[in-house]
Amino acid sequence: AQKITQTQPGMFVQEKEAVTLDCTYDTSDPSYGLFWYKQPSSGEMIFLIYQGSYDQQNATEGRYSLNFQKARKSANLVISASQLGDSAMYFCAMREGQDQAGTALIFGKGTTLSVSS
Amino acid sequence: DTAVSQTPKYLVTQMGNDKSIKCEQNLGHDTMYWYKQDSKKFLKIMFSYNNKELIINETVPNRFSPKSPDKAHLNLHINSLELGDSAVYFCASSQARTTPKGELFFGEGSRLTVL
Numbered sequence: 001a002q003k004i005t006q007t008q009p010g011m012f013v014q015e016k017e018a019v020t021l022d023c024t025y026d027t028s029d030p031s032y033g034l035f036w037y038k039q040p041s042s043g044e045m046i047f048l049i050y051q052g053s054y055d056q057q058n059a060t061e062g063r064y065s066l067n068f069q070k071a072r073k074s075a076n077l078v079i080s081a082s083q084l085g086d087s088a089m090y091f092c093a094m095r096e097g098q099d100q101a102g103t104a105l106i107f108g109k110g111t112t113l114s115v116s117s
Numbered sequence: 118d119t120a121v122s123q124t125p126k127y128l129v130t131q132m133g134n135d136k137s138i139k140c141e142q143n144l145g146h147d148t149m150y151w152y153k154q155d156s157k158k159f160l161k162i163m164f165s166y167n168n169k170e171l172i173i174n175e176t177v178p179n180r181f182s183p184k185s186p187d188k189a190h191l192n193l194h195i196n197s198l199e200l201g202d203s204a205v206y207f208c209a210s211s212q213a214r215t216t217p218k219g220e221l222f223f224g225e226g227s228r229l230t231v232l
Contacts, residue, residue, distance in 0.1 A: 035220060039158075045207065045223035052218075089158060095219065103213075104150055104162040104173055105221055 003027065004092050004108035012114050013082045020067070021077040021111045023092030033095045034075040035105060036066065040088040048090075051075055079113075087115045120144050123208050123224035130198060131232055137194045138227045140208030147212060148172075149191040150221065151183060154205040166191055167213075195229075203231045 005024045013019040025034065036048040051059045051066045059066040067076040079086055089112050093105040121142045130136055142149065150173075151163040165173035166185040180196045195202060205228050209221040 033218065035218075043205065043226050045209075045221075045226075047220045047222070050218040050220060091160065103219075104165050106162070107160040110158050 002108075003096075003106045004094055006092055006108035006111050008111045009109075010112045010114065012116065015084060015115055015117050016081050018078060018080045019082055019113065021079070021090050021092075021113065023075045023077065023108060025073050025075060025092075025094050027073075027094065027096050029096045031097055034066070034068070035093040035095070036064070036075075036077045037091045037093060037107075038086075038088045039091065039110070040085075045091075049077065082115045084115050084117060087113060089113075119225075121208055121210055121222050121224040123206075123227045125227060126225060127228050127230075129230045129232065132198055132200060134198050135194070135196045136198060136229070137192055138206055138208075138229070140191045140193070140224055142189055142208075142210040142222070144210055144212070144222060145189075146210035146222070147188055148210060149185065149188070150209040150211075151191065151193050152207040152209060152223075154207060154226070156204070160207070164191075164193075198229075198231045200231050203229055205229070 032053045034051045038046040049061045049064045051068045058068050063080045065078045089110045091110045092108040123140045148167045150165045152160050154160050163177050164183040169185045182194045185191045205226040207226045208224040211219045211221045213219050
């Protein structure tokens, strides 16, 4: 079974609009972390935002916020006021367990976001 | 200064050859990783090292051999290259315990093309 599911292969949004990228996860571990990364066409992986399983509030980083619904096991990324530079591939990822030493992130298949003017 | 650097960035080689990719991080992190990104952009963990000790060794052909001479370096050697090895290989590092996130810092990737 997939640990991280991103059901939207591609999303399209106009500049200045908000967009939500979906992510659901599957784990039986009560301690986990959820991450979103951006990969522009240039290829580098850019960390955007993190949500811990015990965090009470949804994470926010500038125009990025994470809509964390623990009971539904979803961790959707919301980008407000989209910009042309937001066009990229977006990956949701999870780390399970408390022992972080050497524990890898498991990635979803990604969503391609296209922002138009 | 680049935090996580990989060399070479591009590698084109023939089937059957042996090649290496080197990775260095100057962040003082204690954990390093190799990920493979295939043509469909799927990122899959291959190996992770913590303080030079192999922690994760996913189902990867034994033609792939990682080596960590010290905690700042993690190299990947690939023997007898096959067409299916063509991919982008990402090195990454993270630091447990000092931050709750332990997010991965990625290198720029090494694009391997096997002809």
